[in-house]
Structure formats: structure tokens, C-alpha cells
Amino acid sequence: MMRMTVLASGSKGNSTVISSSRTRVLVDAGLSCRELLKRMALAGEDPAQLDAILITHEHQDHIAGLAVLARRLQIPVFFTEPTHRAWVRMLTPRTTMTYAKWLEQVQREKEGRAAAIAAQASSDEPGAELASIGVASIEAETASTQPESAVEESCEQDTEQQADLPQRSDPAELPAVEYFHAGKNFCIGDIDITPFTIPHDAADPCGFVFEAEGIRMALATDLGYMPPNVKAALKRIDVLLLESNHDLEMLRDGPYPWSVKQRVLSRVGHLSNDATAEFLQNEYDGRAVWIILGHLSESNNAPELARLSAEQALSGHPTLLGNRILLAGQASPMEPICL
Numbered sequence: 001m002m003r004m005t006v007l008a009s010g011s012k013g014n015s016t017v018i019s020s021s022r023t024r025v026l027v028d029a030g031l032s033c034r035e036l037l038k039r040m041a042l043a044g045e046d047p048a049q050l051d052a053i054l055i056t057h058e059h060q061d062h063i064a065g066l067a068v069l070a071r072r073l074q075i076p077v078f079f080t081e082p083t084h085r086a087w088v089r090m091l092t093p094r095t096t097m098t099y100a101k102w103l104e105q106v107q108r109e110k111e112g113r114a115a116a117i118a119a120q121a122s123s124d125e126p127g128a129e130l131a132s133i134g135v136a137s138i139e140a141e142t143a144s145t146q147p148e149s150a151v152e153e154s155c156e157q158d159t160e161q162q163a164d165l166p167q168r169s170d171p172a173e174l175p176a177v178e179y180f181h182a183g184k185n186f187c188i189g190d191i192d193i194t195p196f197t198i199p200h201d202a203a204d205p206c207g208f209v210f211e212a213e214g215i216r217m218a219l220a221t222d223l224g225y226m227p228p229n230v231k232a233a234l235k236r237i238d239v240l241l242l243e244s245n246h247d248l249e250m251l252r253d254g255p256y257p258w259s260v261k262q263r264v265l266s267r268v269g270h271l272s273n274d275a276t277a278e279f280l281q282n283e284y285d286g287r288a289v290w291i292i293l294g295h296l297s298e299s300n301n302a303p304e305l306a307r308l309s310a311e312q313a314l315s316g317h318p319t320l321l322g323n324r325i326l327l328a329g330q331a332s333p334m335e336p337i338c339l
């Protein structure tokens with residue numbers, strides 16, 4: 001038995017649960033921890049049974065809830081090393097301050113000092129200011145170590161802790177980190193995983209093929225085009241989650257600024273409906289029971305257009321009519337697909 005449950009797919013967040021009968025992994029965590037747990041509950045996936053989180057690349061729509069979720073569930077996170085480094089850099093940016101920002105900070109410090117002096121003057125106790133700082137930090141400490149039953153509260157607290165106490169919590173801290181390399185397969189439990197390089201503007205982006213009990217599932221979204229290594233990786237797949245990001249005309253005429261249109265259209269951007277259709281028509285081996293079209297743009301695509309384009313591509317091949325097409329969306333989790 002293998003199961004794929006797409007919790008979300010699109011530029012506002014991506015996350016998918018892949019399970020065998022013994023092992024469960026989450027691919028990407030691109031929604032808040034709270035939302036991910038909510039969607040898992042809705043889809044009947046038990047977060048407590050997740051064995052690991054795998055990350056395709058460090059873009060926000062794939063990692064937004066990662067740190068909080070991994071700490072909450074105390075499970076390891078699998079990255080490539082460049083992706084992990086890029087993610088850590090994103091969370092701990094070097095401070096290069098603009099002059100305007102620096103002026104703002106100086107002004108804030110000045111106001112802070114003036115307020116402190118005023119407070120001290122009006123207080124009977126000379127140590128009142130220090131004492132109040134002490135109380136605040138003790139309160140924060142108590143809040144962060146309090147045992148919580150509700151999952152949502154725990155998630156929120158973690159977020160609060162990150163926001164309020166950056167000096168005491170490393171935002172990139174994870175229970176455990178494991179590295180994988182594109183092209184080299186590895187195992188989590190009884191799932192064999194083969195990561196493959198995808199052309200996308202991130203540090204070291206990957207798609208995945210998952211295999212257990214003779215069933216193969218693959219994830220390939222966030223790629224500018226279909227290079228030979230991806231076409232080769234997507235052979236003999238039973239359930240295929242494939243990007244169908246935009247309709248070319250809608251993107252060209254749509255609301256995005258020119259620079260963003262160029263990025264999406266580039267060879268390290270996203271797959272258009274046409275590019276996906278071309279792959280399905282000319283290169284795809286027709287083996288999948290289910291094809292799930294994912295990472296659909298909300299501004300530059302319409303689900304009917306993506307579906308029609310893929311269906312037309314498959315209809316050219318009588319042998320491919322058995323393929324069933326599903327659409328993964330942004331707003332809610334999909335029904336689990338079991339084989």
C-alpha cells in the first residue's frame with residue numbers, strides 16, 4: 001500500500017504526505033504549522049505518525065512552517081546541504097543596514113533612553129526599570145516552557161517565542177538534520193527515495209521518486225522546463241504530481257510585473273500548461289494511474305484550462321486514456337490517493 005495526500009499545492013504553500021504501510025514522510029512544509037496540522041486532521045493523516053520532513057527547495061511556499069512543525073513533532077528534516085545552508089541564511093540574515101534604517105534605529109534608542117530616564121525619575125525605587133525587564137523575561141520563559149495540550153496553542157507559542165525572543169531561540173534550530181544528494185537514493189523506513197535535480201531558481205532544488213512495496217510515486221513541481229534527467233526520473237510512475245503552473249496567454253496578459261513574468265517563463269521558473277502537455281504527449285510513458293496537476297497559479301491559470309490541456313495531450317494516445325487526472329489546489333487538502 002502507498003498513499004499520497006496533497007495538503008496544499010500552489011504559490012501560497014505546498015505540502016504532501018507520502019505513506020507506505022510502515023512509514024510516513026511529509027514533503028515540504030509551506031504553510032504555517034497550525035494550518036498544516038489542521039489540514040492533516042482534515043485529510044485523516046496523523047501528524048504524530050510522521051517519520052520525517054523532506055524539503056524540495058528553500059522557497060517560502062515550501063518551507064514556511066518547517067522549523068515550527070519539525071520542533072513540534074520532534075522529527076528529522078532531510079535537505080540537500082546547499083538547500084539547508086540557504087534556508088539557514090534566510091532565517092539568520094546578516095544585518096546590512098541602510099542609512100535610513102540606521103537613522104530610525106538611532107531615533108528609537110534615543111526615545112527609549114528618554115523614556116527609561118523618565119520612568120526612573122517617577123519611580124520610588126531606583127532599580128524599578130531593571131526589575132520590570134526581569135519580570136517580563138521570566139514571564140516569557142514560563143510561557144515557553146508551559147506544557148500545552150492543544151496543538152494550535154503549541155504552534156502559536158513557538159511562533160511567538162521566535163518573534164519575541166530572537167536572542168534566545170535559534171530560528172533555524174531543528175531536532176535533527178539529514179543530508180541527501182540529488183541522484184543518490186536513500187531510505188526512510190521502508191520507502192526508497194530518489195531525489196532528482198530540477199531546473200529552478202533555488203540553491204539546489206529537487207523532485208522526488210518514492211517507492212515502496214512495488215509502487216512508485218513522484219513529485220515534480222517548480223521547474224522551468226523538462227530536462228532529460230527529469231523525463232528519465234518520471235518513468236514507471238504510478239502516481240505523478242506534476243506542475244502545470246500557468247497558461248502562457250494568461251501570464252502574458254496578466255497582472256504580474258514584467259520581471260516576474262520573465263522569471264516564471266524562464267528555464268528556472270515554472271512549467272506552463274503547454275510544457276506539461278508537451279511532456280505528456282511526447283515523452284510520458286503512460287504508466288500512471290493518477291496524474292495530479294499541481295502548483296497551478298491562481299493569477300495566471302484556471303483549473304479547467306490546465307485539465308483540458310493535459311486531457312488533450314493524453315487523448316492523442318489511445319493507450320493513455322486510462323490515466324485519470326486530478327487537480328491539486330491551494331485552499332484545501334485533497335482526498336488521499338491510495339494504491
Ligand SMILES: [Zn+2]
Nearest residue numbers: 011059061222
Ligand atoms: Zn513553489
Ligand SMILES: [Zn+2]
Nearest residue numbers: 057059200222
Ligand atoms: Zn520554488
